[in-house]
Amino acid sequence: MRTTVRVGNVEVTAIRDKAHSFDRAWHYPAVSEEAWAPYLDLIENEPGNAMVNFHCFVVRGDGRAVLIDTGWGPELGPPGAPKSRGALPERLSEIGLEPEDIDVVAFTHLHADHVGWNLVYDGEAISPRFGNARYLVSERDWAFFSSREENHPNIARQALPLERAGVLDTFADGHSLTRSITAVATPGHTPGHTSFVVQSGGERLFILGDLIHHPVVATETGWVHRFDADPEEAVLTRRRQLRRLEEDRTLVAAGHLNHPTFGRFERRGGRRIWKPGVTGGNGG
Numbered sequence: 001m002r003t004t005v006r007v008g009n010v011e012v013t014a015i016r017d018k019a020h021s022f023d024r025a026w027h028y029p030a031v032s033e034e035a036w037a038p039y040l041d042l043i044e045n046e047p048g049n050a051m052v053n054f055h056c057f058v059v060r061g062d063g064r065a066v067l068i069d070t071g072w073g074p075e076l077g078p079p080g081a082p083k084s085r086g087a088l089p090e091r092l093s094e095i096g097l098e099p100e101d102i103d104v105v106a107f108t109h110l111h112a113d114h115v116g117w118n119l120v121y122d123g124e125a126i127s128p129r130f131g132n133a134r135y136l137v138s139e140r141d142w143a144f145f146s147s148r149e150e151n152h153p154n155i156a157r158q159a160l161p162l163e164r165a166g167v168l169d170t171f172a173d174g175h176s177l178t179r180s181i182t183a184v185a186t187p188g189h190t191p192g193h194t195s196f197v198v199q200s201g202g203e204r205l206f207i208l209g210d211l212i213h214h215p216v217v218a219t220e221t222g223w224v225h226r227f228d229a230d231p232e233e234a235v236l237t238r239r240r241q242l243r244r245l246e247e248d249r250t251l252v253a254a255g256h257l258n259h260p261t262f263g264r265f266e267r268r269g270g271r272r273i274w275k276p277g278v279t280g281g282n283g284g
Contacts, residue, residue, distance in 0.1 A: 002055045002209070003259075003260040004095070005205065005251070005262055006203075007078060007180075007198050007199070007200050007201070007204065007205045008061075008132075008137075008160075008180070008201020008202065008203045009061055009180075009198070009200045010059060010060065010061030010062070010180045010200040011058075011059070011061065011169065012057055012059050012198055012200055012205055012207075012253065013057065013058040013060075013095055014055050014056075014253060014259065014260040014261045014262065015055060015056045015057070015058065015071075015087075015088055015089065015091040015092065015095075015114070016053050016054065016055050016118075016259045016260075016261075017054045017056055017070075017071025017072055017073075017086040017087055017088045017091075018053075018054045018072050018077060018078070018086050018087070018113075018251055019051050019052065019053045019054065020051065020052060020077075020078050020081035020085065021048070021050060021051060021052075021078070021081075021258070021283075022043070022050055022052045024036055024043075024214070026080070026111070026224050026226065027213055027225060027226055028215070028224070028225060028226070029226055030170060030224055031155060031223050032062075035220075035223075035228075036216075037166050039216045039219075041069035042176070042215065042216065043073045043216070044184075045137065046166070046193065046258075047258065048257070048258025048259065048276075049214070049215055050169070051258070052078075052084075052213060052214070052256055053255070053257065053258065053259050053261065054071050054072055054078075054113050054255070054256070055069070055253070055256070055259070055261050056069045056070055056071050056088055056257040057069065057235060057253055057255070058092070058095065058097065059178075059181055059196075059198055061178065061180050061200060062178040062179045062180055064103045064104065064105040064178050065101055065102050065103050065104075066101045066102075066103065066105075066106060066177055066178060066181060067103075067104070067105045067106070067130065068106050068107070068108065068196060069106075069107055069108055069114040069115075069255065070105060070107075070114065070115055070116055070117035070118055070129075070158075070209055071086045071088050071090060071113065071116050071117055072086045072099050072112070072113050072116040072154070073086050073088075073092075073115075073117045073118075073154065073158060074086060074116070074117070074156050075091075075116070075118020075154075076112065076116065078113065078152060078204075086116060086117065088117050088153075089117070095145070098130050098217060099129055099130045099241075100130070101132075102130040102132065102133045102134050103132065103133055103134075103137045104133055104134055104136060104177055104178075105118070105130050105134070105136065105138050105198070106134045106135075106136040106177055106181075106183075106196065107135075107136065107141070107194070107198070108188060108191065108193060108195065108207070108209030108210065108225070109141050109190040109194065109209060109210065110137060110141050110142070110144075110145045110155055110190065110194045110196050111152075111190065111203060111210070112152040112153075112155055113154075113157070113228065114160040114202055115154055115155060115158045116154050116158055117129055117158070118130075118135065118158040118159060118162060119158050119161060119162070119165065120132060120159070121157070124234075126165055127165065128158060128162075128165055128167045131213070133166060134168075134169050135162050135167045135168050135169070136169050136170070136171055136175075136177065136243070137159075137162070137168065137169075137170055137171070137192075137227050138170065138171060138172070138173075138183070138185070138192030138194045139171065139172055139190060139192065140168045140187065140191040140192030140269055141190050141192030141193070141194075142168075142170050142192070143192075144190065144191045144192065144229075145159065145160065145189075146163070151170045157261055160161075160183070164197070166218060171183055172224040173185035173194075175267075177196070180198055180199055180200045181196055181197070181198055182196065182199070183196055184196065184197055186241055187210065187230070187233055187234075188228060188229070188231075188233035188234025188235070188236065188238070189209070189210045189225065189227065189228050189229065189234050189237075190220070190229050190230075190239040191229060191230070193209055193210065193237075194209065195207055195208055195209050195211070195241070196209075196255055198263075201282055203251075204248075204251065205250070205251045205252070205253060205260045206245055206250050206251070206252050206253070207252075207253045207255070207256065208241075208253060208254045208255065210225070210227075210255070210256065211234075211237065211238045211241060211242070211254075212226055212238065212242075212254060212256070212257070212274075213256045214256070214257070215258075215273070215274040216237070216259060216271050217255075217262050217274055218265055218273050218274040219271045219273060221235065221238050221239045221242060221272075222235050222239075224231075227279025228282055238284070242265055242272060243272075245264070245265050246264075246265040246267065246272055249264060249266070251263075251278060252264060252265065252266065254274070256273065257276070258276055262277065262278045263275050263277055263278075265274055265275075
């Protein structure tokens with residue numbers, strides 16, 4: 001499977017930091033077993049759909065290397081999953097990059113599974129793992145998570161100290177990370193949840209973030225994930241954005257879906273579905 005795609009003059013590589021089995025009742029607690037019944041064949045017989053994946057993305061172009069999200073990291077992992085070290089550093093090395101080669105680290109949002117490799121601890125002393133990078137967080141997400149009294153340990157240890165380490169920048173909707181990468185506000189899952197558009201040479205790729213956690217939600221856009229901070233806004237954002245991506249046949253990188261996570265939303269039998277793969281459409 002292709003883990004790197006070209007978007008005009010830009011390369012986008014999907015890196016899976018971790019993966020574990022998909023527990024539908026845990027992820028979607030308000031969705032009944034009866035509601036899942038029409039999709040059990042999809043889950044059981046389609047490779048990868050019984051797993052939830054945790055991807056990061058490296059975007060190389062315009063003379064810059066941008067890392068979007070940093071996975072679970074070395075210490076913590078998904079609830080109920082076997083403890084294991086994430087794979088991001090090794091996967092970066094395999095594509096010829098070391099931590100010091102990363103120019104920008106940007107986040108779709110500040111949940112625990114997106115920030116895990118940010119910082120290195122030596123006792124209580126901290127330093128950025130990606131020592132030459134600025135770390136970019138949406139203004140709304142930073143305001144939300146930095147003002148909470150209690151956060152997941154990964155957020156408390158790997159995200160909030162970015163300010164103290166002197167490497168944090170915040171951004172607003174529409175911010176250009178490089179000439180080819182633009183931030184697009186897609187709120188609801190978190191207040192400042194952000195997707196990223198990669199556009200070059202007349203081609204386009206959309207890094208989705210957590211608008212969906214399983215292919216079934218391409219059809220069932222009203223299903224609410226356990227961690228949707230504002231369920232109503234999350235559903236509205238998901239429906240609006242997936243409709244647009246389907247209509248435009250845009251190539252999508254959906255970080256929690258089957259590795260290597262590239263695909264498109266399309267119509268089949270009157271329903272929107274997720275179709276893995278990079279061929280066809282207007283991007284990639």
